């Protein structure tokens with residue numbers, strides 16, 4: 063087991079997970095080194111969000127070990143898990159902003175809950191975080207008044223409010239225009255380096271992410287099918303990676319959710 | 335044979351689901367009490383909920399109380415009059431309100447006005463992953479979201495019931511004394527003499543506290559337990575209103591049979 067100060071912050075060993083009968087992860091081995099930005103890629107529905115939930119301790123693996131900062135999540139009490147989560151930030155796939163609070167209060171929420179900082183200091187910190195995502199001017203708006211991309215940037219500011227040691231982004235680029243996309247990509251990189259944090263980024267945006275990440279994992283059918291540094295990935299001849307980079311419909315990654323053959327079901331039950 | 339088997343199977347499933355849900359509700363209530371200390375220490379959270387469920391229910395409670403009192407005035411006078419005791423109208427109005435109508439009707443109104451709103455709010459927070467996000471930020475949703483709403487309901491309910499009764503008495507006075515012309519002195523003095531503080535008023539308050547706790551618990555539980563979709567939230571709201579009404583009426587019967595058995 064890695065200790066608190068080892069080079070690996072998050073370590074997954076043979077992690078398995080199923081929703082009821084439906085097996086999602088069939089044995090994932092993955093390391094997130096300290097100080098690095100790691101991307102996790104894979105087709106829609108392959109279990110990337112599920113994987114982040116497992117690392118955050120919101121879901122329990124049905125097999126294998128999830129280790130964060132040297133602690134086995136399965137052994138932690140609620141109190142210990144909460145203590146660990148205070149040092150994690152997570153950007154949810156759909157933002158999950160608190161709709162009854164303004165943008166400012168959303169970002170201030172973790173600060174107010176977990177620190178006793180005076181209001182002026184909280185104000186300065188919140189405005190700094192909002193400035194970093196380019197939304198200082200939107201501080202008084204309500205989440206309902208934001209566009210999808212803006213809401214995602216606010217959620218990003220909230221995820222980093224407490225300067226976490228581990229930041230997890232679930233599709234940070236979805237719904238962003240090309241300019242914000244580049245800016246947010248750079249921001250993710252800079253935040254990671256400035257905070258001395260480690261970052262896990264789930265994304266489909268392979269070209270953008272290859273420019274900012276240190277390492278990439280590809281998931282398919284519940285397993286890691288390819289991994290490497292961006293240079294290795296670009297040079298890779300792996301059919302899976304090729305399909306992903308060139309966005310081909312045919313290849314090892316299935317586009318369809320598992321189903322029975324289409325033709326018989328079109329022809330009706332009697333025809334088969 | 336197969337049909338029978340499937341019926342038995344479905345019955346078994348329904349029972350297991352019911353028991354499971356009951357266990358879940360009990361565990362939920364336990365956690366709610368466990369985390370209440372934490373959230374009650376941050377008084378402003380609960381005060382905010384007292385505002386949302388209590389203060390915003392004021393109008394409907396005041397208006398309904400007034401109308402119920404006025405109806406009591408009309409009906410009560412009409413009946414009492416036949417026995418030549420129209421002067422006892424004040425007693426009739428005050429006793430029916432403090433013992434029964436105040437707590438029960440106010441609780442029914444409270445369930446449909448505030449209970450449904452609480453369920454909808456918590457259910458939507460669940461559906462939009464806000465509760466999960468909070469949990470991920472190491473803030474316990476039961477302590478931060480559920481407990482304040484529960485205690486907000488428990489605190490508001492007796493106050494609303496008292497206000498309802500007061501407005502009802504005022505409505506009865508308006509009809510009885512001002513409109514019909516019952517003797518004002520008799521109206522108030524008979525009321526004062528016949529309404530016992532410990533027996534009538536305190537029992538009414540106890541009822542309203544119990545109803546408040548029941549409605550608030552049902553509302554927060556249904557919201558927290560709902561299926562996180564638009565349809566799931568709407569079902570949860572319906573269940574809140576229906577189960578609250580049933581719980582209020584059933585609890586009222588139980589409490590009344592303990593409180594007012596054979597006395598006076």
Ligand SMILES: Nc1ncnc2c1ncn2[C@@H]1O[C@H](COP(=O)(O)OP(=O)(O)OP(=O)(O)O)[C@@H](O)[C@H]1O
Nearest residue numbers: 081084086104105106107108109110111112113155
């Ligand atoms: N609460 C749930 N109950 C049952 N099945 C679920 C649940 N959540 C997700 N799944 C299933 O688990 C699989 C993985 O879901 P997950 O959300 O992790 O996918 P993802 O990789 O994040 O996809 P996307 O890129 O589209 O966000 C999906 O096939 C989905 O059908």
Ligand SMILES: [Mg+2]
Nearest residue numbers: 110111155232
């Ligand atoms: Mg996802």
